[in-house]
Amino acid sequence: MLCWNEESPQQRKQLLARPAVSVSADVKAVVENIINDVATRGDQALLDMANRFDGRTQPRLLVPSVEIAQSAALLSAELKAAIEQAYQNIRSFHAKQLPQGYSLETQPGVSCELQYQAIEAVGLYVPGGSAPLPSSVLMQGVCAQLSGAEVVLATPVKGNEKINPAILYAAKLCGITKIVEAGGAGAIAAMALGTASVQRVNKVFGPGNSFVTMAKQLLSQSLPGFAIDMPAGPSEVLVIADERANPAFIAADLLSQAEHGTDSQVILLCNSKATIEATERQLELQLATLPRAEIARAALANSSLILVESLEQAFAISAEYGPEHLILQIADAERYVPLVKNAGSVFVGDYTPESAGDYASGTNHVLPTYGYSKTYSSLSLLDFYRTYTIQKISKNGLINLSSAILPLASAEGLDAHANAVKIRLEALNND
Amino acid sequence: MLCWNEESPQQRKQLLARPAVSVSADVKAVVENIINDVATRGDQALLDMANRFDGRTQPRLLVPSVEIAQSAALLSAELKAAIEQAYQNIRSFHAKQLPQGYSLETQPGVSCELQYQAIEAVGLYVPGGSAPLPSSVLMQGVCAQLSGAEVVLATPVKGNEKINPAILYAAKLCGITKIVEAGGAGAIAAMALGTASVQRVNKVFGPGNSFVTMAKQLLSQSLPGFAIDMPAGPSEVLVIADERANPAFIAADLLSQAEHGTDSQVILLCNSKATIEATERQLELQLATLPRAEIARAALANSSLILVESLEQAFAISAEYGPEHLILQIADAERYVPLVKNAGSVFVGDYTPESAGDYASGTNHVLPTYGYSKTYSSLSLLDFYRTYTIQKISKNGLINLSSAILPLASAEGLDAHANAVKIRLEALNND
Known part of the structure; x- marks a missing residue:
């Protein structure tokens, strides 16, 4: 435990510093080669990479539509219903974001308009890694569906596995018909440049490892008109808790962030020493049964439980840090929402864990990290549109x-x- | 004159290609040095650069408030009134963009909100170059003023000149009080990093040369949370004209774009050979009296007058090109507006020249170029805000x-x- 008021300005800065993200020069060179390979050899480059990187002996690119149509039959009833419930909530929340233009005569004979145009074709990337991520399909796919864009979804498939039916069913609900079995920088390059099988898109969304991030960066800098969603960084949560908060809930929320990756960062700001100490005990207790305990422990090493003198001080520290997720486990939490600044998504009250927003409350789980919540937005339908203006003068x-x-x-x-x-x-x- | 239908697919692609923007490795190295210099020496670095790059023998940083207050007295009555008229039109058009959040119960007991937060502090860059650019102050400054952000404006001043009163008066109307006499990469670094005299901001807007653009890029990639407006490229116009369009108007619109810089691009798509030939003659006629004729001639060398078989074909070519400015000099032009895709700003009808939007109609003149009008928006109030979400679960x-x-x-x-x-x-x- 640390006490904010006992730290020097330099130490405070250090406490709120993000873990450094160092991308080796190798990553850039590898990704440049991959982009060139996809540009020159197209589909064949993707097939070779699926073999080399994902161990596919018989790689294929496009998922046949019959597999998408029949995906529901391969899911448990619980998972199917869960995907449907999440889809409905996410869809109804984002449907309210459909933008509307306006026109105005700024002076007699001078008529000006602002209009919205949906971006024509978008690419959605869903990482593979250790587990399928149907929630990532929903968060991106609902927006794309509501905007009416043409959609390509790319996700890697490992070895001789089949593409996961939860991914397919989430995609099906979002009306996605073009699903490419490709991962990493190659998948990003294919969507940005187009190949015989993969339609070229204007903007690519979605998370990924350092190769994916590098490919998105390089292509958005070099390809006129091609855009990406937002800078990606490790995930993070900041919890503000008071003396009456439940230490088991606090620990559970910190761990649900910490299990994401060893570079995740979790911060607790609490006005009670006793609650912080009880949270520390709860962390040990809950870690004991956690399958991803090793990852979570590494993440906790980047993280701090900090004693503050008041909740007002906690909100000021949070505004300075700019957390991706901000959880308020404080009495009468709603009253404090106007104090929130620079957060990606806010979870208000003891019974609003981050995992609610990660999956199913309806808000988008694609959020600015790494301090970008000072300037960047949570993913919304507006990211699938652009504005332009029109003037008519008599x-x-x-x-x-x-x-x-x-x-x-x-x-x-x-x-x-x-x-x-x-x-x-x-x-x-x-x- | 070229005829679209006689060109091969490869030639068509070439016709719509942007002039290559090559940034030498030198620019990157120079800008990295400047950023480091500002980071370590702060104000003194800026003062030294003003001396070295702008030839200021007695450089200063902040413009005294009395100079801003008294700027109007130094302007002609016409220019003062022009700045006020433009300010009013731009302000009333952008005021309609003030965003509003919403809340929604996605399912019983699950309340979700989307809220807008104005970005706290913004930096506006106004290039110096050969002439002051009060219009650039207005286009950025009105948005900043409406958002309520803290604002720093930076602009270079040359030699022993005084800062131009048109810049100061435009800034005054926008409520800007912090004006820094600094230019180039140093000015961008100062706003991004902060110095003793220059307040640190979260996001920097504004055009500039390759050093400014590089500084914006490097800082937005390396400084957590720091953002910039949009990728910058050379300015461009595409005119769609029919057989009844006035060749003098067409030529004037092409030249008003071409005079911006030697890398500007202008394209005419017209369904009449006679009109194109008459436009060619008008170009020569008008170039003869143009002070910036040399620049305009160089720009015209990157540019093409193209015969199309129909207006529909012209709109399809325009959508493929994605012009920053699109001018419609066609009969019943309003009827064609629904065919417009991928344009930054559209000028409808014979009496709507681009210069109306550049200065005073009310729309923003900061627009995506270089094909980015397929994915990026014209500058709007939304660029001075970010969205975030809130959930409260019972x-x-x-x-x-x-x-x-x-x-x-x-x-x-x-x-x-x-x-x-x-x-x-x-x-x-x-x-």
Whole structure:
């Protein structure tokens, strides 16, 4: 346990520092080769990589539609219902984000509009790793479905396994028909560049390892018009708890973040020494039965339980840190929500664990990490749209507006800008 | 003149290719040094750079507030009125973009919210170059003002000149009080990192040369939480004109884009050979009197006047190109607006020149270029906000939701995620 007020400014900064993410130069070189390989050899490059990286002896690319259609039959009734319930909640929450343009006559004869256009084609990446991630399909897929974009979903399949039916069923609910069995940087490159089997998309979403992240970065920097969702970093949670909070709940929330990966970061800010000490005991107790205890222990090593003098101090520290997930286990927690700043998603009250939002409450679990919650948004439908503007100016509108355009163009030394107006005014005079 | 239907697919691709933007490795090395210098020496680094790069013998950093307050007195009545008129139009158009959150009970006891938070502090960069750019102040400054962010504006000042009063007056209207006389990569680094005189900001907006662009890129990649507006590329216009369009208007619009820089790109798509030929003659005529003719001629060398078989074909080509500015000089132009895809800003009808939107119609002139209008938005108030989500779950809500969370956590092999729910359900059972 640490006490915030006893730490020096330098130590405080250190406490809130993120674990360094170092990407070796090797990763960049490997990913550049993969991108070039996909650009030149297309499908064959993907098939070779599935063999080499995923140990597929008979790799294939597109999942036949019959497998998607029949996926539900391979699921337990509980899992099928869970996917459906999560889908419904996520869909109803995100449906309220459908954007609407507007138009406005800014001055007589000058009509201006802002309109939304759905991004035409999107790629969704779902990592493989140790387990299938149907929740990742839902969080990205619902948005894509609501926007009406064409969708390609890519996910790796290992060895001689079949693609997991939970992934397929989640995709089916989201109306996704193009599913590619490909992973890593190769999958990202295929969606960004297009191959014979994989449709080229305009924007790629989704989490992934350092190769995936590097591929997203390199392609978004080099391919005109190609975009990615947001910078990716290790996952993190900050819990603010008071003296009456349940230490078992606090420990469970900290561990549910810590089990994500050894680079996860968990922070507890609490105004009670006794509660922190009880949480420390609960952490040991719960770790004892956790299958991913080793990962969680490593993550806890990056993490701190910190005694604060007041809840107000806790909220100020949280705003400085900018956590991806912020959990409030405090009395009358709702009253404190207006104090929240720079959080990705907020979990209010003792009975709102992070895992509710990770899976099923309806909010999106794709959130800014690594301090980016100071500037970046939680994933929303708006990330699948772009805005553009339209103006229509009448002859009289242009006459009215010229008193603003001409002096400004002249002040900026842009004569041709002024000319484009003057030549029209002359035409009107000669009418 | 080229005829689209006579070009091979390869030639068509070439016609729509952007001029390559090559950034030398030198630029990166220079900018890295500048960033390190600002990080270690702060204000003194900025003062030294003002001397070295801008030839300031007595550089200063912050503009005294009295100079901002008295700026109007140094302007001509026309320019003052023009800045005010543009400010009003831009402000009323962007005020309609003030975002609103919502809340929704996705299932009984599960309440979810989406909220908007204004980014706390923003930096606005206004390049110096050959002329002051008050319009750039307005386009960025109005958004910052409406969002309520703390604002730092940076702009270079050359030699022994004073900072231009048009810049100061535009800033004054936008309520900006912190104006820094600094340019280039140093100015960007100062706003991103903070110095004794320059407040640290969360996000930097604004155009600039390759050093500015590189500084924005490097800092947004290395500084956790720091963000930038959008990828920057050379400016461009695509004009779609029909046989009845006025060749003088077409030429004037092409030139108003071409005079921006030698790397600007202008494209005309027209269904009439005669109109294209008349436009070619008008280009020569108008170039003859243009002060920036040399720049415009170089830009025209990257550019093409293309004969199309129909307006529908023109809109399809435009969607493929994704122009920053799209001008429609066609009969009944409004009827064609629904065919527009992937444009940054659209100018509808013979009397709506691009310079109207560049300065004063009310729309924002900060637009995605280089094909990014397929995925990126025109600058709007939303770029000064971020969204985050909140969930509040009641005890019964959690019981209801557990049937979705537990099977999904189990399918994903995340036991601690399930535990965070189970431990709460047990507590409820023991109540």
